[in-house]
Amino acid sequence: MQFASDNTSGMAPEILAALAAANGGHAPSYGAEDGMLRTTALLREIFEAPEAAVCLVATGTAANALSLAVLCPPWSTVFCHEHAHVAEDECGAPEFYTHGARLVPVMGAHGKIAPADLAAAFATTGAGGVHGMQRGAVSLSNVTEAGTVYTPTEIAALTAVARSFELPVHLDGARFANAIAATGASAADMTWRAGVDVLSFGGTKNGCMGVEAVVIFDPAKAWEFELRRKRGGHLFSKHRFLSAQMAAYLEGGLWLRLAGVANAMAGRLAAGLTAVPGLTQKHPVQANMMFPEWPAGTAARAQAAGARFYGWGLPDGREGARLVTSWSTTAGDVDAFLSALAG
Ligand SMILES: Cc1ncc(COP(=O)(O)O)c(C=O)c1O
The missing domain is CATH 3.90.1150.10 (Aspartate Aminotransferase, domain 1)
Known part of the structure; x- marks a missing residue:
């Protein structure tokens, strides 16, 4: 009767077996291992995005904060739901990794932001010229922190508002698998086809030991992510144990x-x-x-x-x-x- 969180569960047997298999012998470090090639190939296939870049980290907080850091400069604002994990549960990591970007909470029923409320929030920032914070990025969560699910159409309506202000969009998908399982939508429709630029694709809550994939749909942003990940202390040297989890998680639709x-x-x-x-x-x-x-x-x-x-x-x-x-x-x-x- 354990209902405190999905991260109180252990590892799915397939993930544990993949870790045991990855433990044999020696392998290149820092993501140069074959398992990372396999992980990238699988994610590109699932997302129908042959150019997408993939980087692995061990926590959702790192995935979110580093993603936002590549999307917005220090003098800008990140628009997110008032109860977003990035706003309430990351101890200021987004502000820290962006070197000062400010989170602007947007209210909304059942954990979701309405397009009109997002547009209204935009109206309150960015108008102060050099004296004020500039508009930076939008961060959405799917599954939301209220346990509700955005459809691809709802995501697209929000990204359209962001696009009208030339803002990029991040999606916190710590429970992305649950959102896809709930809607039956394709991973592509829920993300880049709906206007999402960077996705934190969760594994930990859904049977992995500790791995999240950051899927960067514009590969031009990938190098900056890699530098920030290293500089932020989130590049694993024994990276094969991250990619082994993620590859097993994706393989065969696990x-x-x-x-x-x-x-x-x-x-x-x-x-x-x-x-x-x-x-x-x-x-x-x-x-x-x-x-x-x-x-x-x-x-x-x-x-x-x-x-x-x-x-x-x-x-x-x-x-x-x-x-x-x-x-x-x-x-x-x-x-x-x-x-x-x-x-
Ligand atoms: C919506 C959401 N995003 C991200 C995370 C990732 O958090 P952590 O840094 O604990 O892996 C969580 C975990 O509770 C979450 O619920």
């Missing part, structure tokens, strides 16, 4: 199979939760994360039965919680949790 399990378990959980008296969902459940609100005492009952998740009190005396499923969640976990809630 990334989508794992995300499909996580999403299906979230669907089962959400369906079961509708039977809990007094429970409402704060956001639509569309991928592998949900935010139920329930009567006081419900969390304690589930936790006493061994369930693990984040919870908090609400001003009206009720309780809120975040429940996340992963590739390793089983139907038994979900059903046991539902029984515990029923008391």
